[in-house]
Amino acid sequence: MLIEFASRRGSSLMRGLCHRLIVAILLMSAASAADAQTELVESAVADLPIVLATDPALTRPHVITPDEKKNSDEADAGGVILTYVFETKLRLRSERYFLVVCSSGGSADYNCVFNLIGGAGDLYQDQIEGLRFEIPGDGCVYASGHVNTMFDHRRKYCLDDDRLKEVNQPFHYVGLKSKTLHDLTFYFDKAATNAVGTIPKGEFVEVLVASDRREEDSSERYHFLVRDKNGLTGWVSLAGGQQAEDIEGIFFAGD
Numbered sequence: 001m002l003i004e005f006a007s008r009r010g011s012s013l014m015r016g017l018c019h020r021l022i023v024a025i026l027l028m029s030a031a032s033a034a035d036a037q038t039e040l041v042e043s044a045v046a047d048l049p050i051v052l053a054t055d056p057a058l059t060r061p062h063v064i065t066p067d068e069k070k071n072s073d074e075a076d077a078g079g080v081i082l083t084y085v086f087e088t089k090l091r092l093r094s095e096r097y098f099l100v101v102c103s104s105g106g107s108a109d110y111n112c113v114f115n116l117i118g119g120a121g122d123l124y125q126d127q128i129e130g131l132r133f134e135i136p137g138d139g140c141v142y143a144s145g146h147v148n149t150m151f152d153h154r155r156k157y158c159l160d161d162d163r164l165k166e167v168n169q170p171f172h173y174v175g176l177k178s179k180t181l182h183d184l185t186f187y188f189d190k191a192a193t194n195a196v197g198t199i200p201k202g203e204f205v206e207v208l209v210a211s212d213r214r215e216e217d218s219s220e221r222y223h224f225l226v227r228d229k230n231g232l233t234g235w236v237s238l239a240g241g242q243q244a245e246d247i248e249g250i251f252f253a254g255d
Contacts, residue, residue, distance in 0.1 A: 040053040040054060040055060040134060040135075040136060041053065041054060041055075041056055045083055045085055045102045046083060047081050047083065048081055048083060048102055048103075048104055048110065049110065049131055050102050050110055050112065050130075050131055050132070050133070051131065051132045051133070052085065052100065052102075052112075052132075052133050052135065053132065053133070053134045053135070054088060054134075054135045054136075055092070055135070055136060055137050057092065057137075058088045058089040058090075058092065058135060058137050059086050059087065059088045059089075060086065060087050060088075060097065061086055061087070062084055062085070062086050062087045062099060062100075064084050068084055072084070075103070080103060080104055080105065080106060081103060081104040082101065082102075082103045082104075083101065083102050083103070084099065084100075084101050085100040085101065085102055085112075086100055087099055087100070087117060088100055088114075088135055089137065090114070090135065090137070090139050090140070090141065090159055090164075091137060091138070091139045091159070092137035092138075096116060096117070096162070097116075097117045098114040098115060098116055098117065099114070099115045099116075099117055100112055100113070100114055101113045101115070105129075107254070107255050108147075108253075108254070109129060109147065109148060109254065110129065110130065110131055110145065110147050111127050111128055111129045111130065111147070112127075112128055112130070112133055112143075113126050113127045113128070114126050114128070114141060114164055116162040119162050126157075126163060126164045128141065128143050128155075128157055128164070129143070129145070129147045129148055129153075130143035130144055130145035130147055130153070130155070131144065131145030131146070131147060132144045132145055139158055139159045140156055140157060140158040140159070140167075141156075141157045141158075141164060142154070142155075142156055142157075143155045143156075143157065146253045147253055147254065148252075148253065148254035149252070149253065149254070150210070150222055150238070150240055150250050150251060150252050150253075151172075151174045151176060151207070151210060151249075151250060152174070152176075153172060154172065154173055155167075155169075155172075156169075171209035171210065171211055171225070172209060172210045172211075173208075173209055174207040174208060174209055174210050174224065175206075175207070175208070176206065176207040176247075176249050176250070177204070177205075177206045178204075178205055178206070178207065178247050178248045178249045178250070179202055179203060179204060179205060179247070179248050180199045180200070180201055180202065180203055180205050180246065180247055180248075181201065181202075181244060181245060181246055181247065181248060182201050182246065183198055183199070183200055183201050184198065184199045184201075184205065184226075184236060184246055184247070185197070185198045185199075185236075186198075186199065186226050186228070186232075186233075186234030186235060186236050187234050187235050187236070188234060188235070189235060190211065190223050190235050190237065192235070192237060195234075196232055196233070196234035197228060197232055197234065199226075199228050203228070203229065204228070204229045205226050205227070205228060205247055206226060206227050207224050207225075207226050207247060207249075207250060208224075208225045208226060208227060208233070209224070209225045210222055210223065210224050210225075211223035211224070211225070211235075221237050221238060221239050221240065222237070222238055222240060223235055223236075223237055224236050224237075224238060224247075224250070226247075238250060240252040242254075242255070
C-alpha cells in the first residue's frame with residue numbers, strides 16, 4: 001500500500017523511503033528467524049570417542065536403575081564400556097523420550113542405541129555405529145564416523161513409529177583429499193572395462209563418493225568414485241584391508 005501511495009503521488013523520494021522500509025523489515029525478519037534457530041550443543045561421552053550434538057531443549061538427565069548399573073558393570077568386566085548418557089526427544093514437539101546408551105562395542109565398534117522410554121524393544125534393537133551423532137529434533141539422528149567401514153560414513157536414521165530406520169542414499173559421500181599409495185588406474189564404470197587414466201604413486205587423488213559394497217573371493221571390496229589433479233573422474237574398486245593399501249586414509253576400521 002505504501003508503494004502504491006508513493007506512486008500515485010509521484011514522489012521519487014517517498015518511493016525510495018518505502019523501498020528502504022520494506023528492505024529493513026525483511027532483513028529484521030530474516031535475522032529474527034536465524035536467532036530462533038537453536039545451535040546444537042556438543043557433549044563428549046565419558047571414556048568414549050563419541051560426541052553427541054543436541055538441542056538442549058530436547059534432553060533431560062537419566063537416573064540409572066539397578067539393572068542398568070548391573071549391565072554396565074558386566075560389560076566393563078568383559079572389556080566393553082557401556083554408558084547410559086541421557087534421555088532425549090527425537091522430535092521437538094513430541095512427549096516421547098528415548099534413552100541414549102553408547103558403547104565401545106566388542107572391538108572398537110563404537111555405537112549408540114536409542115530406545116523409547118517405556119517401550120518394549122530390546123536394548124540393542126536400534127544400534128547405530130559411529131563417532132558423532134546429531135539430534136536436531138526433526139525426528140532423525142544423523143550419524144557419522146569411520147567405524148566398521150573404509151571411510152567416514154555419513155548416515156541418516158528417521159523415526160518409523162518408535163524405531164529408527166536408515167534412509168537409503170544412492171551414494172555415500174566421502175570427500176577425502178589424499179594421495180595414492182601405488183599407481184592407481186580408474187575406470188569409466190564399476191566393471192572396470194574402460195580405463196579413464198592412471199594416477200601415479202604419491203600423487204593427489206580425491207575420493208568423492210562410495211557406492212555399494214560387494215563380496216569377491218571372500219574379501220570385501222568397495223566402489224569409489226575418484227578424481228585426479230586434472231579433474232578427471234572414474235571408478236576404482238578397493239579391498240577392505242585394515243591398513244591403507246591403495247589410497248592413504250581409505251582402510252577398514254574394524255575387524
